[in-house]
Amino acid sequence: MPEIRRPTRYRPVDAMRAPRFTGIGTFMRLPNVTDMDSVDAAFLGIPFDTAVTYRIGGRFAPAAIREASRLLRPYNVEQDVEIFEHVSAVDAGDLAVIPGNVEASYEVIDKGLGPILAAEVVPLAIGGDHSITLAELRAIAKRHGPVGLVDFDSHTDTWDNYWGERYTHGTWCRRAIEEGLIETSRAVQLGIRGSLYGSEDRDGARALGLHLIPTETLLERGVDAVLPEVLTRIGEGPVFVGFDLVEVQPQYDHGEVTSLLAGTLLHEFLTLIALNCRDGSSVR
Numbered sequence: 001m002p003e004i005r006r007p008t009r010y011r012p013v014d015a016m017r018a019p020r021f022t023g024i025g026t027f028m029r030l031p032n033v034t035d036m037d038s039v040d041a042a043f044l045g046i047p048f049d050t051a052v053t054y055r056i057g058g059r060f061a062p063a064a065i066r067e068a069s070r071l072l073r074p075y076n077v078e079q080d081v082e083i084f085e086h087v088s089a090v091d092a093g094d095l096a097v098i099p100g101n102v103e104a105s106y107e108v109i110d111k112g113l114g115p116i117l118a119a120e121v122v123p124l125a126i127g128g129d130h131s132i133t134l135a136e137l138r139a140i141a142k143r144h145g146p147v148g149l150v151d152f153d154s155h156t157d158t159w160d161n162y163w164g165e166r167y168t169h170g171t172w173c174r175r176a177i178e179e180g181l182i183e184t185s186r187a188v189q190l191g192i193r194g195s196l197y198g199s200e201d202r203d204g205a206r207a208l209g210l211h212l213i214p215t216e217t218l219l220e221r222g223v224d225a226v227l228p229e230v231l232t233r234i235g236e237g238p239v240f241v242g243f244d245l246v247e248v249q250p251q252y253d254h255g256e257v258t259s260l261l262a263g264t265l266l267h268e269f270l271t272l273i274a275l276n277c278r279d280g281s282s283v284r
Helices: 058-071 102-118 132-144 172-178 200-207 215-221 223-234 254-278
Strands: 041-046 089-094 122-127 147-152 182-192 211-214 243-245
Touching (some): 041 058, 058 122, 058 254, 102 122, 122 132, 122 254, 132 172, 132 243, 182 215, 182 223, 211 215, 211 223, 215 223
Parallel strands (some): 041 089, 041 122, 122 243, 147 182, 182 211
16 A cells, blocks of 8 residues: 655654754744745744834844743643644744835735745744734735734824835834725724824724724723624634734843743734634634
């Protein structure tokens, strides 16, 4: 009988065989693989930060988050799942963005995401500043058309420009709506908070069709009460077919607290992919 070969399944290095301080820094010590065959989810560094309007430094976040992620383990206690029994995941390395050139970097991001999306692999992007999301949405829309959006953020990022510059970390969402990348009737922004330039900041986002759930509402109503509202809003159809985590700045991160939190959030999203796989749902 011919030999039956099982597909490759990628998982982290076993910490019982190699101490966690050894090896090249990848997310959770996953293999560095760029061939998307037999892959369900791929971590991808996008170290671009020159579209920020105040502090740069996010270009160093992918490396810092990967280093902190050495502390993460494959079993998620709260969800009672061993992630890599259900998900084949890799670290695909960093995209070679061009510092100081937003639009050229957008082209790099769009092109770099293409093979991942074509292989129906879920991308988990590590930024970088929030301007990278526009380029991700461009790549996703080429495959899926306009998508719904679930955005956890302090700000709506719907300003028109900063000092005449239309492509910044504070304008990506407006540009995405203008380009038809987001289906606004299926878009929600959660956790909006902090001081603003004026009341028109939030009103402008709502005028574009976005549904806002500010932090004060989350605290008042609670997550369990808000979640059904989010699910109703996004409805059926593709919703930002991936995940990104942006704007960690390691130079202000004392004791790796923020980098480890960022890694933990990525770990939680990977857990959701694992639960979908375990329960027989599509990972996409």
